[in-house]
Amino acid sequence: MMVCWGSASCNLPGNFHTGAKTTSDRNVTVEDVMILMRTILKNSDKILTFLYGQEYEEIADTFPRLAAEEFIVLMDIRNDGKPETLRQMLSLTKRNSFVLLLDTPDNIVSLFQMMRMAILKTHLTRWILLMEGSDAENSVVRLQEFVNEGTQIVIFVKTSDGHMAHFLPYVDLYGVTQFIDKGNWKSTEELKEIVFKDPQQKPYDLSGRKFKMGVKESYLLIKLGRKFPDGSVELLSGMDVAFINMVTSALNITYKAYIPKDDVWGDGLPNGTATGLIGMVAKREVAFGISVLSISDSRLRVVDFTCPYSSGRYVLMSRSPKQKNRALAVLSPFQLQVWVCITSAVLLMGPVVYSIAYLVNKYVANNGEEIDFLWFHFNMFRNIVNQGNLIEDKSFQVRVVLAFWFLFCVINAALYSGMLTATLAIPAYETPIDSLQDLPRATKEGFTIGTLGGSNYEFIFKTATEGIFKDTWNLFNHEDRSKSFVDNANVGVMKVLSEKFVFITSDNFFRAFQTTFGKGRFHVGQQKLLPTFVGIATPKGSPVTGPFDRVILRLAEGGIIDKVIDDHYRRIPAVPSAKQASESTTSASITLTHLQASFYILSMGTLISAATFLVERMTFRHITNE
CATH class of the missing domain: 3.40.190.10 (Periplasmic binding protein-like II)
Structure with a gap:
């Protein structure tokens, strides 16, 4: 088959020459191309692609019949100068195939220059370059700059005396490719084989290289x-x-x-x-x-x-969860509805016991004793805090009610004491950040999500089109990249220690951070993300x-x-960490942190008492003045 790549109306790059030579001006003949094709095909069962320039269309036109019988693909090498077009053209050549390239020396150099600039793959193909002209040998020297080490390439230059100069690549100690003249071959003779230097087939010697x-x-x-x-x-x-x-x-x-x-x-x-x-x-x-x-x-x-x-996994690294505030630790043993029920019981039991005592005294005992309503209220509070009972009432009805009330107070006091001890002995911590699903909550709590800028970590989230990775990418700070994307891991770990920052990194980095700053200062999420191989x-x-x-x-x-x-x-x-040092020398005793709630309650009671005194004083003065 024949594939024409481009057309006569293509916008050709400046380095490509399109003026066609006449047959009389050409040294390369159909027989030269035929000998090279036969040599390639008889020593390999791989496909041969024949790339030719516009100046050699007359030679290419003689091969359609052969292309149908043999494994040959014909391509016009005319190009519009765009890397995408060149990449598409080269993608049509089969992997590990042979490519016979026939064009002017300048065009061949320009082609390899574009392949080098566009980072196109050339190592999968065995190149046979065929050129002619007075500038051909100079173009061989120019090609050295654009031929990559490892490229399998052979160059034939047709001279005016009918010989073929044969060039093979050589790489010096500094990795620079040079073409060595391997002698001449008479184009009238058949070639036994074309030898390529394949670095993948035998041990490649790098000894002494720089x-x-x-x-x-x-x-x-x-x-x-x-x-x-x-x-x-x-x-x-x-x-x-x-x-x-x-x-x-x-x-x-x-x-x-x-x-x-x-x-x-x-x-x-x-x-x-x-x-x-x-x-x-x-x-x-x-x-x-x-x-x-x-x-x-x-x-x-x-x-x-x-x-x-080396290998590892991506992890979420954040600061170690801090202990929750102990200011309201005395309220933590019971839920809000329990406190409401207990407070309501204390407030109601005063009137209930007072009413029973009043009715018994008036209608049963009839002894005329006076009963203080506030006294009963105060004793209900004394009972709930285990301060004993000061109510002296000999009636059976009052004693029955108080007996069950005392039992109620003992049960609640025991539960409260046990739960408070457990709460203070096992402190509560902030909810840790363990997975990508926790990141939206973390951002609401003021955390910034970040990673290494320009790294593979950023690229994975950036290129995600859906799912949790896409949702995570939206949580990064894109308005001010410096807040989310750091230049190196050291900056990231400092942000974790000094502010609310979640650092997405490799567990290899995390291991280094733990060794340097201590295990207790970081938290690594339980969810292990994508595995990473280095x-x-x-x-x-x-x-x-x-x-x-x-x-x-x-x-x-x-x-x-x-x-x-x-x-x-x-x-x-x-x-060294001052915090770690202080924690290591501190005994396991009760500290002010544990007791701060009791001091808050004492201060609150004192303030309420003082406020009550001021109100009574002002009220007394007002009544006196009237």
């Missing part, structure tokens, strides 16, 4: 030092620093560390580009990146990852991924990675 590494400072995991004139930074300490030093030492490689310009971890965007540290790796500005980089689908679209060297980010198709994987697996199988992590946390210095 790389650029991308880093992002991370609390207690990567600590950066001074910045050098060449833009690199010094790595001082941290768990990830110790880990990458072990890996690079095992591979006998060295590196220089560089930080992203926007100083964020970054992520893969829907349009195929990337930001932050992930963007540095995707654009091959660095050979690999490390900084507690979580492996996610969005990042895997633009970069590769080594096998994980790896080293590498460019798509980079040959360094395989050697890194082999070293990481050996370190993991030997338990060395776990030992490095445990040693790192043991060496984290703890920050």
Whole structure:
């Protein structure tokens, strides 16, 4: 089949030339293309895609019949200069297929330049470039800037004397791709095979190489030092620093560390580009990146990852729930309706006992004794607080009522005493924040929801279209991002300690915070969110991924990675806390906090008494004056 990509009316980029050569001006012939096609197809059962420029339409027109019989796809390489169009065109080429590209040297260089800028995948395809012209060999040198390490590519340059110059890629110690002239081949002779250097099929030797590494400072995991004139930074300490030093030492490689310009971890965007540290790796500005980089689908679209060297889960971290206010602790043993019933009983029992005593004295005993109404009221209150009974009445009816009243008072006093003791011995705390479902309540209580800005944590909530993750994203402060999105984990933990702040982070960070500031100062939610796996980010198709994987697996199988992590946390210095020190030296005795309610009641009674005295005094003066 034949696929024409673009049309004659396409708006071509400035670097693309469309003036067609005549057959007499062309060195590349149909026979040259046929020899290359036959060589590829006889040594592989994979599909061959023939990309050609507009200047070579006459050659392409001779292949429709062959394309129907063989596994060949013909594509016109004319392009409108948009990365999206180029990405769609390359998506039509099959995975691990062969691509024979025939065009002018300038157009071929421009094509690979656009693929590099648009972060398009080229490592899955075996490229055979065929070009001609006086500027062809110069274009081979220009291509070195845009061909990624790990790209399987062979270049043939047709000379005026009928020979084919043969070039293969070579990567120097600094990771720079160079094309080496492997000699000439007479185009009249058949090729036995076309040899590609596939870094994935056999161990890739990195010994002695010097790389650029991308880093992002991370609390207690990567600590950066001074910045050098060449833009690199010094790595001082941290768990990830110790880990990458072990890996690079095992591979006998060295590196220089560089930080992203926007100083964020970054992520893969829907349009195929990337930001932050992930963007540095995707654009091959660095050979690999490390900084507690979580492996996610969005990042895997633009970069590769080594096998994980650490794992964890996203958690909700907040301050430890504080004890509830003890000012009303004396009221906590009974619910409101119980207090209403007890108060009503005390107020009613005075008149009831007084009425019984009055009726018995008037109609039964008939002894003419005077009975004080207020005295009966006051004794009801004495009974309820276990202060004994001062009512002297010999009548059977009054004694029966008082007997049951005393029993009522004893039961309530015992229950109140027991519940108050339990309440003071086991203090009540604020409701903890244990899950995403608790976050709306937390925001109503004045908490701010936050996470690391530009990190994978933010991206997961930001890209959610529905469900609890979408609802959680709406709870972040988007009007003032500085309140919800922090630059590093250290700022986040300080906000947790100093204000009402819920920090969504990895439990690896939480473990470091606990070691530094103490376990009692933080609360981690019971709900464990998405699992997170941490790896080293590498460019798509980079040959360094395989050697890194082999070293990481050996370190993991030997338990060395776990030992490095445990040693790192043991060496984290703890920050002294005055609160912790005071709590550790305080005995388990009754404090003013436990008794503050009793002092409040005493003060309240004194104020009521003083107010009553003032009212009586004013009333007495008013009566006297009249």
